[in-house]
Amino acid sequence: MSPSTSTIDVEKDKRDFVNEHHENNRDIELAQNINDNVGARIQNPLHGKSKETLFSEVDQFCTQYGFTEMVSTFKKGALLAQNGSKFEEYAELSEEDKAIIRREKTHKWSQPRALIWTVILASVGAAVQGWDQTGSNGANLSFPIEFNINDAVTDPNQARNQWIVGLVNAAPYIAASCLGCWLNDPINAKLGRRGTIFISALFCLLSPLGSAITRNWQQLFVCRILLGIGMGLKGATIPVFNAENVPASVRGGLVMSWQLWTAFGIFLGFCANLAVYKVGHLAWRLQLGSAFIPAVPLVLGIWFCPESPRWLMKKGRYSTAFRSLLRLRNSPLQAARDMYYVHRQLEEEYLAIGESNFLSRFFQLFTIPRVRRATLASFVVMIAQQMCGINIIAFYSSSVFSQAGYSTLSALLASWGFGLVNFLFAIPAVFTIDTFGRRNLLLSTFPNMCWTLLATGLCFLIKADSPARVPLIALFIYIFAAFYSVGEGPVPFAYSAEVFPITHRDIGMGWAVATCFFWSSVLSLTWPRMVGTLTSTGAFGFYAGLNLIALIMIFFLLPETKQLTLEELDYVFGVPTSHHASYQLNTWLPWVIKSKVFRQDVKLEELYHLEEVGGIEKSADYVAMATGAAH
Numbered sequence: 001m002s003p004s005t006s007t008i009d010v011e012k013d014k015r016d017f018v019n020e021h022h023e024n025n026r027d028i029e030l031a032q033n034i035n036d037n038v039g040a041r042i043q044n045p046l047h048g049k050s051k052e053t054l055f056s057e058v059d060q061f062c063t064q065y066g067f068t069e070m071v072s073t074f075k076k077g078a079l080l081a082q083n084g085s086k087f088e089e090y091a092e093l094s095e096e097d098k099a100i101i102r103r104e105k106t107h108k109w110s111q112p113r114a115l116i117w118t119v120i121l122a123s124v125g126a127a128v129q130g131w132d133q134t135g136s137n138g139a140n141l142s143f144p145i146e147f148n149i150n151d152a153v154t155d156p157n158q159a160r161n162q163w164i165v166g167l168v169n170a171a172p173y174i175a176a177s178c179l180g181c182w183l184n185d186p187i188n189a190k191l192g193r194r195g196t197i198f199i200s201a202l203f204c205l206l207s208p209l210g211s212a213i214t215r216n217w218q219q220l221f222v223c224r225i226l227l228g229i230g231m232g233l234k235g236a237t238i239p240v241f242n243a244e245n246v247p248a249s250v251r252g253g254l255v256m257s258w259q260l261w262t263a264f265g266i267f268l269g270f271c272a273n274l275a276v277y278k279v280g281h282l283a284w285r286l287q288l289g290s291a292f293i294p295a296v297p298l299v300l301g302i303w304f305c306p307e308s309p310r311w312l313m314k315k316g317r318y319s320t321a322f323r324s325l326l327r328l329r330n331s332p333l334q335a336a337r338d339m340y341y342v343h344r345q346l347e348e349e350y351l352a353i354g355e356s357n358f359l360s361r362f363f364q365l366f367t368i369p370r371v372r373r374a375t376l377a378s379f380v381v382m383i384a385q386q387m388c389g390i391n392i393i394a395f396y397s398s399s400v401f402s403q404a405g406y407s408t409l410s411a412l413l414a415s416w417g418f419g420l421v422n423f424l425f426a427i428p429a430v431f432t433i434d435t436f437g438r439r440n441l442l443l444s445t446f447p448n449m450c451w452t453l454l455a456t457g458l459c460f461l462i463k464a465d466s467p468a469r470v471p472l473i474a475l476f477i478y479i480f481a482a483f484y485s486v487g488e489g490p491v492p493f494a495y496s497a498e499v500f501p502i503t504h505r506d507i508g509m510g511w512a513v514a515t516c517f518f519w520s521s522v523l524s525l526t527w528p529r530m531v532g533t534l535t536s537t538g539a540f541g542f543y544a545g546l547n548l549i550a551l552i553m554i555f556f557l558l559p560e561t562k563q564l565t566l567e568e569l570d571y572v573f574g575v576p577t578s579h580h581a582s583y584q585l586n587t588w589l590p591w592v593i594k595s596k597v598f599r600q601d602v603k604l605e606e607l608y609h610l611e612e613v614g615g616i617e618k619s620a621d622y623v624a625m626a627t628g629a630a631h
Contacts, residue, residue, distance in 0.1 A: 044568070045344040046078065055075050058078050065319070076333055079092060081337045081341035097333055104247075108247075110330070112330055118328070121297065122197060128204040128230075129265060130263060130266035132172065132265075134270050136287075138284070146284070159532070171227075172228035173517040177517040177520075183232070184510040185361070186358060192312075193307060196237045197233075197237055198299065200230045201302065206226075207292075208227065208290070209292050228517075232517060236514075243497040243498045259490040259494070271416065272286070272290045306328060309322070309338075361503075377499055377559065378495070378499055381512075382496060383515055384446075387547065387549065388446065388449050389546065390489070391520055391524065401414045401470075401474070404470050418478060421485070425482045426489055438495050439560045449484055452479045454544035457540025556581040583607045
């Protein structure tokens with residue numbers, strides 16, 4: 001061996017040692033920042049790797065998981081995953097490849113039919129929940145009379161009956177929060193997303209039919225408990241299923257189809273209430289039983305959807321995961337890019353969080369810093385949905401309008417109008433949630449929900465014989481519904497589905513939906529008695545105050561998540577809560593006062609640093625949303 005050759009080999013060994021040492025340090029840094037990201041750096045696990053190192057790792061990946069025939073595609077995908085903004089500079093990409101990436105940016109809503117079908121069909125499950133809410137809403141006018149639990153003022157057992165009516169209405173949400181949501185984790189682990197959705201759909205198909213043939217309130221209570229198990233399972237699984245399947249650029253818009261279908265189910269339920277209200281003593285049975293209808297396509301069609309690629313990768317089934325991605329993306333290049341990026345981030349998550357079982361995962365919701373912040377954020381956004389008071393109207397609008405002075409038909413028609421407003425105003429949120437941002441939608445709508453609820457309550461003080469009383473109550477309820485439908489309506493389920501790492505996504509979403517349904521059951525249970533004690537004015541005023549409290553919680557505790565991949569959100573929730581809250585109070589709020597009130601030319605200091613995930617182009621647009629600033 002010549003001296004020159006020996007020198008070259010030694011230098012190569014030194015470079016390999018330095019590169020390996022650098023990569024180990026990089027992995028340690030990434031794992032640490034998942035839990036303690038004080039610098040607020042949104043990091044890419046592939047950032048800074050040389051092309052030689054990157055391609056070497058891709059070779060190992062393809063060999064390990066059986067993609068040797070697609071090494072070239074995965075190498076190009078890895079380059080895009082490392083820095084997609086420089087795709088025009090990569091010589092490895094053909095002109096056809098570059099055209100695909102250009103179209104991805106210019107036609108972000110042009111998605112494969114399999115993806116659209118998956119999102120829409122899965123979200124049909126939300127219509128079950130919406131339809132049930134309105135079925136019980138209309139049934140509240142008649143089933144208490146048939147079961148001798150009338151809550152009218154003239155009944156000597158009014159207080160007892162009010163609690164029973166509230167309990168029957170709250171039953172699905174009690175069962176969902178205490179059982180259905182928590183079954184989500186073990187059933188998902190065994191059966192996958194599709195299997196869990198299928199089981200939930202069976203509950204949602206059979207339970208309403210059982211409700212329609214009950215003979216006393218106790219039987220109705222049991223049927224609604226069974227319905228709640230299905231509602232908890234699907235509420236904790238479907239948003240996650242959708243979030244894991246769709247690209248980051250349109251994730252909010254497509255995942256919030258859950259809320260769109262919930263609103264549509266509410267509207268259809270009100271239509272059904274009107275259609276059968278003249279049937280007499282059978283009306284409430286048909287109103288409750290008709291909620292089985294949207295469960296039928298879910299039972300029949302869910303197995304035609306591709307399984308979540310992220311769930312399959314979590315189970316080590318990489319070849320099946322890639323086949324799913326090929327159906328969910330417009331090209332093999334995009335599928336390879338997304339798969340390799342998820343694979344690398346999964347490695348970082350397991351390094352930072354490790355393996356766990358159901359019990360340990362539950363406790364880790366509150367002990368692992370990165371997971372704990374997601375747990376807190378999901379709690380805030382979910383409890384805010386109940387604090388805002390929407391379910392007063394969704395559960396009891398017919399009763400509210402009846403107390404305002406409407407006849408049975410007029411109350412049902414007014415409720416139908418609420419359902420229509422709720423559905424129509426949910427549509428714009430599909431296009432604003434990924435541009436205006438989740439956080440901005442909430443901050444801009446909660447103050448408006450506060451004053452509209454307060455105005456609704458004050459209108460009950462108008463004399464009963466005044467012709468202005470009833471129309472004004474309906475008007476302010478409709479305005480309230482419009483603000484809700486573009487803000488707190490679409491955000492909670494979409495937000496909660498994306499904030500947890502895949503290691504804790506099932507149990508985390510179970511926690512989030514359990515929070516929502518538990519407080520929903522509290523609202524449903526207490527509202528009849530609250531109105532009886534505080535009057536309608538006091539009860540609406542109480543919820544108006546809760547809107548202000550929710551606004552403060554959102555301002556300090558809720559990070560923005562738009563247009564980042566599920567994996568990049570690890571580093572958003574790596575930022576300490578105290579650091580995020582301090583920034584909002586000490587940096588963003590003074591900037592708003594100086595720039596918007598006093599019209600001073602001041603620059604907003606950025607909270608997040610996104611140089612590793614798209615550089616300045618992405619940072620400029622995202623930071624405004626992440627900090628609460630509006631263009």
